[in-house]
Amino acid sequence: MTxxxxxxxxxxxxxxxxxxxxxxxxxxxxxxxxxSDATDLLNALAVVESPKIAPEAPSLQREMPELP
Structure with missing residues (x-):
C-alpha cells in the first residue's frame, strides 16, 4: 500500500x-x-478483479467431420 x-x-x-x-x-x-483523491482511486482499483484472458479448456467440444 502506498x-x-x-x-x-x-x-x-x-x-x-x-x-x-x-x-x-x-x-x-x-x-x-x-x-485524498489518489487514495480513493487506489482503493477503488483494489476492488476490481481482472477477468481471465482465456479459459484453460475450450467451452465447446470440436465436432469430428463425417468422412464418406
Missing amino acids: SYSMIKVGNDYVVQANDKCILKVGSRRRAAQLI
Whole structure:
C-alpha cells in the first residue's frame, strides 16, 4: 500500500508517496485533496478483479467431420 505525506518546502507543499517526491503544489488544501483523491482511486482499483484472458479448456467440444 502506498503511504502519502506532504511536506512544506518554502512557500509550496510537496506531496510524497513512499518517501518519493511526486508533486509540488502551492496550497496545503490542494495537496490534501490530491492525496485524498489518489487514495480513493487506489482503493477503488483494489476492488476490481481482472477477468481471465482465456479459459484453460475450450467451452465447446470440436465436432469430428463425417468422412464418406
